[in-house]
Amino acid sequence: MSKKLFTYNHDRSLFPEKGQDGKPNIDLSSHKFMKIWHGPQHPGITGNMSLELTLQGDEVMDCETHVGYLHRGFEKLMERRKYIQCFPIVCRVAVPEPDFNEYCFASAMEELAGIQIPENAVWLRNLVLEMSRLQSYLMWIGGQAGSLGQGIIGQWSLYCRDLVLDRFEELTGGRIYHMYIIPGGVRGNLPDGFLKRMEETLQIIESFMKDIKKVMFNNAVFKKRTVEMGVIEKDWIYKYGITGPNARATGIAKDVRKDYPYLKYPDLDFEPVTSEYSDIYNRADVRRRDLLLSIDLIRQILAKIPLKGDIRAKTPNVLHWKVPSGETYSRAECTRGEYGYYLVSDGSEYPRRVNVRGPSYTHAVALLEDMIINENIADVAGLMVSLHTYPPEIER
Amino acid sequence: MGKINDILSPFTAWKHVVNKPVTIKDPVSRIAADRYRGFHKNDLEKCIGCSTCESICQNAAIDMVPVEGIETKHGDSGLRPRIDYGRCCWCALCVDICTTNSLSMSNEYIWIDEDPEVFRFVPGAEKKSWDTRQAGWQKPSDNYELYDPQRVKMGELSPEIRHDSFVEIVQGFSKEQAIAEADRCVECGICTATCPSHMGIPEYIKAIRNDNLDQGLKILYETNPLPEICGRICTHKCETVCSVGHHGEPLSIRWLKRYIADQNPADKYKEILNRGNIDDKGKKIAIIGAGPSGLSAAYYLSLMGYSCTIFEKLPQAGGMMRYGIPEYRLPYDQLDKDINYILSLGVDIKYNATVGKDITLEQLHNDYDAVYTGTGLHSGRSTRIPGTEHKNVYQAVDLLRDVSLGKEIPVSEKIVVIGGGNVAMDITRTIARLQKQKYGKVQVIATSLESEEEMPADREEIVEAREEMAIIEPGWGPVEIIIENDKITGLKVNKCLSVFDEERRFNPKFDKENQKIFPADMVIESIGQGADLSYITESFKENLEMDQRGRIIVDKHFQTSLKWFFAGGDIIQGPDVITGIANGHKAAIGIDKFINRNS
Numbered sequence: 003m004s005k006k007l008f009t010y011n012h013d014r015s016l017f018p019e020k021g022q023d024g025k026p027n028i029d030l031s032s033h034k035f036m037k038i039w040h041g042p043q044h045p046g047i048t049g050n051m052s053l054e055l056t057l058q059g060d061e062v063m064d065c066e067t068h069v070g071y072l073h074r075g076f077e078k079l080m081e082r083r084k085y086i087q088c089f090p091i092v093c094r095v096a097v098p099e100p101d102f103n104e105y106c107f108a109s110a111m112e113e114l115a116g117i118q119i120p121e122n123a124v125w126l127r128n129l130v131l132e133m134s135r136l137q138s139y140l141m142w143i144g145g146q147a148g149s150l151g152q153g154i155i156g157q158w159s160l161y162c163r164d165l166v167l168d169r170f171e172e173l174t175g176g177r178i179y180h181m182y183i184i185p186g187g188v189r190g191n192l193p194d195g196f197l198k199r200m201e202e203t204l205q206i207i208e209s210f211m212k213d214i215k216k217v218m219f220n221n222a223v224f225k226k227r228t229v230e231m232g233v234i235e236k237d238w239i240y241k242y243g244i245t246g247p248n249a250r251a252t253g254i255a256k257d258v259r260k261d262y263p264y265l266k267y268p269d270l271d272f273e274p275v276t277s278e279y280s281d282i283y284n285r286a287d288v289r290r291r292d293l294l295l296s297i298d299l300i301r302q303i304l305a306k307i308p309l310k311g312d313i314r315a316k317t318p319n320v321l322h323w324k325v326p327s328g329e330t331y332s333r334a335e336c337t338r339g340e341y342g343y344y345l346v347s348d349g350s351e352y353p354r355r356v357n358v359r360g361p362s363y364t365h366a367v368a369l370l371e372d373m374i375i376n377e378n379i380a381d382v383a384g385l386m387v388s389l390h391t392y393p394p395e396i397e398r
Numbered sequence: 399m400g401k402i403n404d405i406l407s408p409f410t411a412w413k414h415v416v417n418k419p420v421t422i423k424d425p426v427s428r429i430a431a432d433r434y435r436g437f438h439k440n441d442l443e444k445c446i447g448c449s450t451c452e453s454i455c456q457n458a459a460i461d462m463v464p465v466e467g468i469e470t471k472h473g474d475s476g477l478r479p480r481i482d483y484g485r486c487c488w489c490a491l492c493v494d495i496c497t498t499n500s501l502s503m504s505n506e507y508i509w510i511d512e513d514p515e516v517f518r519f520v521p522g523a524e525k526k527s528w529d530t531r532q533a534g535w536q537k538p539s540d541n542y543e544l545y546d547p548q549r550v551k552m553g554e555l556s557p558e559i560r561h562d563s564f565v566e567i568v569q570g571f572s573k574e575q576a577i578a579e580a581d582r583c584v585e586c587g588i589c590t591a592t593c594p595s596h597m598g599i600p601e602y603i604k605a606i607r608n609d610n611l612d613q614g615l616k617i618l619y620e621t622n623p624l625p626e627i628c629g630r631i632c633t634h635k636c637e638t639v640c641s642v643g644h645h646g647e648p649l650s651i652r653w654l655k656r657y658i659a660d661q662n663p664a665d666k667y668k669e670i671l672n673r674g675n676i677d678d679k680g681k682k683i684a685i686i687g688a689g690p691s692g693l694s695a696a697y698y699l700s701l702m703g704y705s706c707t708i709f710e711k712l713p714q715a716g717g718m719m720r721y722g723i724p725e726y727r728l729p730y731d732q733l734d735k736d737i738n739y740i741l742s743l744g745v746d747i748k749y750n751a752t753v754g755k756d757i758t759l760e761q762l763h764n765d766y767d768a769v770y771t772g773t774g775l776h777s778g779r780s781t782r783i784p785g786t787e788h789k790n791v792y793q794a795v796d797l798l799r800d801v802s803l804g805k806e807i808p809v810s811e812k813i814v815v816i817g818g819g820n821v822a823m824d825i826t827r828t829i830a831r832l833q834k835q836k837y838g839k840v841q842v843i844a845t846s847l848e849s850e851e852e853m854p855a856d857r858e859e860i861v862e863a864r865e866e867m868a869i870i871e872p873g874w875g876p877v878e879i880i881i882e883n884d885k886i887t888g889l890k891v892n893k894c895l896s897v898f899d900e901e902r903r904f905n906p907k908f909d910k911e912n913q914k915i916f917p918a919d920m921v922i923e924s925i926g927q928g929a930d931l932s933y934i935t936e937s938f939k940e941n942l943e944m945d946q947r948g949r950i951i952v953d954k955h956f957q958t959s960l961k962w963f964f965a966g967g968d969i970i971q972g973p974d975v976i977t978g979i980a981n982g983h984k985a986a987i988g989i990d991k992f993i994n995r996n997s
Contacts, residue, residue, distance in 0.1 A: 086544070087456035090489030154411055161420035172431040175535050181435075181489045189494075190433060190538050213410065220407035312541045319545035319581045320495070321453060322607060 026063055028056055035063065038379075042071050046149045046383020049393035051366065053386075057379055065374045067367045073397040080356045085111060085185060086320035088353060092343075093179045095358055096395035098141050101134035102336045103358070104183035106343035109264070110332035111185045114325045114347050115317070122311030123187035128265040129303045130174070130182055131334065132296050137166040138337040139293040140207070142390050146286055147218050149383040150227050155218050158210045165203045172196065185323075187314030197304050204297050211294060219287060228282035232373055232385040235280075243364045246339025247288045248389060251280035258335035270302050282388040289390070292337070322351050331359075338362060338390045358398050366391035426508060434505035435488045435535045438481050440522035442468065444500035447475035448586035448641035451492035451501055454544075459485035460492060465523045473588060473639030483517040490535045495544045497584060497641040503535035504528035547646020550579040552653055557865035562834040564725040567862070568630070568653070573609070576657040579650055580606040582642055589636035589651060594971075594980035595621045599636055599651055606654055612670045614658035619671050622979055623697035623740055624690060624719075626732040629656025631723055633856075633974045664735045668742065679703040681993050684766040686753045686933070689717025690975045691772035691967030693737060694982025695989070696745045702990050707766070708747040709757065713803070715747060717774050718968070719975060721799040722821065724828050730802075754933030763962060767996075768989045770956075772967030772978060775927035781816060785879025786923065790886050794825035794924035801828060809836055810920040814889045816876050817924030818846025823859040825922055830868045840867035843916050845874045847894045847906055871916065875908050879921055888915040929969045938963070955988025956981055964989055 021027045028035055041052035050071035056064035076095050080088045092107045093100035105127060112119060119127075140163035144156030167177040172193050174182035182189050218224055236252045238244060249256045257274035259267045275291045277284040317323065327349035333342035339361030346355040370389060374382060430436060442465070452460040462477035470476030479492070479501070493501050501521075506528035511517070522529070553569040560567050571579065585600040593599065598617045605614035618625040632652050640648030662670060681704050685692045688710040696706040714720055715737045719728060741747060753759060753773075762769050778793030780786050790810070794817065800807045809832040815822050826844040833840050844863065846853055850872040853860060860870055874891035881887070893912035899905040931950075934942065943951040943959040949970065950958055956966040966981030968974075 083456055086454060086491065090456050090487050090491060094487075157420060168431075171434060173433075175431070175433040175435040175490065176488065179488070187542070189542070193432065213414075216407045217411045218408075220404050222401060222404035223408075225404060313538065314542045316543075316546065319584070321450070321545065321584055322581070322604075 028064055030056075034058060040382055044383070046386065048145060048366075048387055048391050051393040051396065053370075053374070053382065055374075055379070055382065060379045062374050062377050062379060062382065065371050067371055069367070069393060069397050071397075072394050076398045077356050077358065080353050082352065084321070084351050085323050085325060085353060088356070089184055090179075090181055093181055094394075095398050096336075096341075096360060096362075096392050097178065098392055099134055099138040099336050099338075099341075100179055101130050101183060102334050102341040103343070104181070105131055105334055106332045106341060107345070107356070108183050108185040110330050110343045110345040111325055113330045113332060114328050114345065115185075115323075116326070117186060117315050117317060119187045119315045120312035122191070122308050123313050123315075124265055125303060125307040126188045126192070126313065127183055128267070128270075129300065129307060130170075130180065130188070131265070132299045132303060133166055133170060135337050136207070136293060136296040136300065137163045137170075139289055139296065140166065142289060142337065142387070143214065143218075143286075143293070145387045146289075146384070147214075147224075149387045150224060152218060152221075152224070155214055158214060162203075162207045162210050165206060169196070169200055169203055172199075184314065185320075186317040187312070189313070191310055191313055192307070200300065200304060204300060208294075208297060211290070215290065219283075219290065225283060227381065227384060228286065228388070231282045231381060232377070232388055233279070233281045234285075234369075234373070238369070242369045244339070244369060245361050245364075246335070246337065246390070247275075247285055247292060248280065248339065248361075248365060248369075250274055251277045251285040251288045253278050256340075258333050258340050262333060264334060266303070266306075269306065270299055272299060272302075282384060285388050285390075289337070324349060324351050325353070333359070336361070338365065338392070358395065360392070360395035360398075362391040362393065362396045365389040366393065366396060430505040430507055430533075432505065432533045433535055434503075434507065434533070435490045436504045436507040437483075437509065437526065437528055438479075438492075438521040439502050439504050439529055439531075439534070440479065440520075441500040442478060442522040444498045445478055445522070446473060446498055446500075446588065446641055446644065447477035447479075448497050448584065448588055449475065449477065449479075450495050450497050450584045450586055450641065451479050453585065454491045454495045456489070456491075457485045457487055459483075459487070463520065465520055467523075473592060475586075475588060475591065478520050478523060480518060480520045484514070491544075493535055494537050494542070495584070496537065497586070498644040499537060502537075504531045505533040505535075506531065545584060545642070546578075546582050547642065549582075549647040549650055550575045552650065557862075557867075560726065561840070561866045562831055564831060566630075566729045567726050570660055571650075571653055571657045573661075576606050576654060577609065580604070580654055582649055583607075584642060586641045588639050588641055592639045593636050594977040595983065596980075597621045597636075597655075602658060603649070603651070603654055606658065611658050611661050615662050615667070615670050618655060618658060621983065622976070623694055624736045624975070624979060625655055625659040626736045627690070627719055627728060628976055628979070629653065629659050630728050630732065631719070632976050635976070659736075664739065667739045671739075673701060676701060676703045678705070679993075681705070681767045682707065682765070683989060684709065684762040684769045686762075686769065686771040687711075687717055687773040687967070688715035688737075688747060689772050689774045689967055689978060690719060691774075691978035691982035691985070692717070692770065693740050694979040695770045695772065695964075695966070695986045696982075697740045697743065698983050698986035699989060700740075700743045700745050702986065704989070704993075706745045708745060709751045709753050709762075710747060710749050711752040712799075713749050715741075715749075717772075718776070718973075721776075721802045722795060722824070724798065724801070724824050726827070726831075727824070752933075754935075759933055759935060759938060767993055768962050768964060770964040770966065770982075770985050770989065772965070772969070772982065773929065773931070773933075774968040774978075775929050775973055777928045777930050778923060779926045779928055780923055781876050781925055783876050783878050785881050785886070785921075788879060788881055788886055788921075790920045791879060792920070792922050794821050794922050795927055797922065798825060798828065807832070808920065809833055811837055811841055812918045813842045813920045813922060814916045814918040815842065815844040815922045815924055816846075816889070817844070817926075818848050818853040818855055818872060819924065819926070820855050820859055821927070822846065822924035823855045823863050825924055826868045826870075827859075827863050827866055829922070830863070830866045834867075843869045843871055843918070845871040845876070845889070845891060845916060847873070847875050847897050849873045849894075849897075852897060874914065874916075875906055877913070880915065886919050886921060888917045889921055890915050927968075927973070931969070953988075954984070955991065956985035957988050957992060961992060964992075 041047035054066040092103040140159045144159040147155030174180035255274040325347040329346040342359035344357040348354040589599040602617040634652045637648040685708045875894040877890040892908040895907045967978040
């Protein structure tokens with residue numbers, strides 16, 4: 003029936019020639035290849051990192067990721083700071099989603115110190131983590147659409163995110179770095195009228211999400227560029243250590259909130275969002291549905307949260323808080339997957355070792371380097387954003 | 399169908415073309431939330447410059463600096479936080495930990511200036527537009543504490559158990575209690591600045607936290623050779639200025655000191671405080687009086703290699719600590735523990751040796767290279783109201799001394815004590831115990847000129863005296879002791895309206911209409927003590943500078959105008975133990991300088 007106006011037959015098995023190890027023989031002096039740097043100054047890169055791409059024509063032959071533009075040495079800094087002094091800096095590890103750092107650090111410390119935080123503080127932590135997921139997804143969705151040329155989605159979603167940040171501001175005193183989940187509890191109760199304003203915010207977001215579904219997901223161009231693109235195979239999940247929506251889109255319901263329940267998640271009614279096939283489109287859709295799930299969870303939390311009560315447990319004097327020696331790993335489900343803090347204490351006032359397990363490292367370095375081969379240069383940005391990575395957390 | 403839908407659906411975005419743009423937020427006119435963490439504010443009057451904000455700041459954004467117009471007051475370092483906004487991370491931990499709640503944040507976050515230097519300033523000292531704003535981050539109030547503002551409760555004998563015995567009331571901390579109490583310290587050091595001896599208080603509290611009591615004892619002995627004693631009866635000026643006490647209860651610094659001393663057995667002292675071999679300087683120092691200042695001078699002088707001889711009028715060492723303070727506050731065995739350690743360093747002590755009687759000051763001057771006197775205030779002052787010459791009117795210090803000497807003191811059924819200081823409380827509570835033992839009931843009234851708020855006695859002394867059934871009647875001035883048939887029947891008093899005049903001079907005013915008689919058959923006066931300096935003969939007095947009130951004038955090393963003669967303790971400053979110890983320590987340094995200069 004259909005008659006193609008243009009036909010383009012490419013048999014990529016012919017070139018470049020493969021060496022004995024099965025990898026392509028890349029000889030730059032042959033002038034058949036071109037090296038370009040994708041990032042760090044590129045709107046399609048999700049932060050301060052870059053991809054060193056070797057192209058043949060418009061096809062990626064080889065990719066090497068470069069990180070280090072944002073290395074601040076937080077893990078080492080923490081070894082030279084008292085525990086309470088680590089609290090203001092952990093949020094800076096992952097800029098767009100800081101609360102998971104605060105939660106994982108605080109809960110690891112509390113576990114070693116054997117501190118039970120008040121019920122009210124548990125609910126408030128849970129609320130803040132879900133709000134954080136919501137705003138992180140809103141930021142991602144703008145990036146995903148933008149990387150494939152749809153500017154308007156980012157304007158809508160960042161407006162919605164701003165509204166969430168307003169709620170963060172009135173609850174925690176900060177918009178980006180909330181510094182709210184302090185070891186021992188949280189730093190404030192819900193302000194008056196918070197529930198009403200939060201509900202208004204959620205309704206605005208829901209209304210925009212409907213538009214976003216129509217404009218972004220029910221969109222022939224978006225589908226053309228994302229369906230069957232950047233596929234993650236099921237057996238890669240354990241090979242690379244893939245977590246979060248990237249894994250759930252393959253049909254494996256990996257979710258820390260269910261697998262290792264924490265805070266009040268056992269009291270909340272939800273099922274992890276999954277899909278059957280992890281291409282860019284399905285991953286995006288899993289994230290969109292996960293965003294809506296976050297809205298639902300925030301409503302569930304606000305319906306159950308006690309509106310007053312203690313916000314902080316009694317702890318030793320923070321100026322010389324000695325955490326009993328031991329080691330622990332504390333994890334939570336952030337928007338990108340499993341976020342964790344491995345904390346070792348030698349019984350002194352300073353943490354002996356803090357290691358941040360962020361999902362971005364596996365997704366943006368190991369996985370991306372392999373996935374991107376033989377893709378088109380125009381799809382690199384969209385593919386990278388579809389893995390939802392935050393370079394600050396790769397480098398710490 | 400799906401495909402057509404996918405082509406048409408994106409055009410629904412056009413419905414927003416009539417809406418206002420969503421990205422309209424204007425950061426300049428926007429007002430931040432009530433809790434926003436913006437630029438700092440500081441109430442400079444409330445702030446005591448404790449530097450806890452500086453300690454907690456993870457990025458060294460806060461420096462404590464002197465500020466023009468702020469004087470270094472009692473319990474105030476005189477410094478104020480200066481914040482460097484190039485380093486501040488806006489975490490507001492400084493606000494949360496502020497011991498006085500003086501520091502807060504405004505919700506202002508925009509400030510534009512070309513000069514980078516202005517972004518480092520002292521909040522409160524430099525006026526800013528946001529200083530008067532109410533909104534901004536405050537310390538969360540709902541039971542949110544970064545350190546425990548409440549004291550660990552000290553175990554004490556209940557009034558029913560203690561009221562007829564001289565067993566020590568305060569039982570001391572257990573290890574867990576001491577560590578929990580030591581944990582509350584914020585290490586500001588205002589206590590060190592206030593303590594007359596400048597003891598390393600945060601350091602020894604840290605030693606308790608680290609359970610390193612050897613280290614703790616070493617720190618104590620650097621500035622105070624009587625820790626068991628001070629750990630019990632020190633006037634704890636440190637606790638009155640403790641920064642934790644501004645919002646909560648001050649640390650029990652005194653009990654913590656006692657804990658270190660109590661936990662180290664006497665026979666370990668030499669090993670722990672090992673000072674190595676001390677070279678004998680071949681110089682001799684005479685010390686008059688084995689009270690706190692004399693013992694302190696002897697300790698530090700002997701560490702410097704001087705051979706010291708103490709001349710003590712009474713049969714045992716300790717001065718007022720032994721002969722003025724009742725055993726239920728300071729048990730004799732603990733007193734002996736401190737004194738014996740000092741004597742074990744080779745300090746010679748001559749008991750029952752009264753200078754001026756058994757040996758003259760001139761002899762001391764001739765036989766020794768320097769003389770230090772710390773003879774204290776052992777002569778009770780009288781109110782000189784009619785009736786004080788009666789034989790049943792006693793001085794509190796005399797009775798307290800007799801109790802310590804093991805003599806039986808006269809105790810009648812109804813006794814009135816005149817005075818509101820700690821000595822008055824000591825005699826009142828001693829009498830209450832003796833009455834309980836003798837008569838099975840307590841009938842002692844302590845009356846003071848000062849109102850209850852102004853009474854110089856420690857608060858806990860007043861409370862505990864009442865628990866022991868003594869009656870405290872503040873605000874009455876004694877008029878006369880009523881004597882009928884050569885027997886005391888009572889003390890007539892006038893209501894006292896005020897003790898000091900507007901210039902804070904002693905000038906009591908009475909309401910003569912409002913009179914009362916406290917029934918008594920014995921009266922004890924405890925309105926203060928004087929010094930007996932009769933051992934300083936006229937030939938010395940000629941060259942000894944004294945002030946109008948007859949006090950010896952000394953320099954910062956407690957050296958008098960007679961260069962070989964040093965004086966300290968209650969006769970110079972105080973009166974209290976820790977000031978005496980500090981005087982003795984400084985005088986020891988002064989004596990060392992004096993001898994080095996002369997030799």
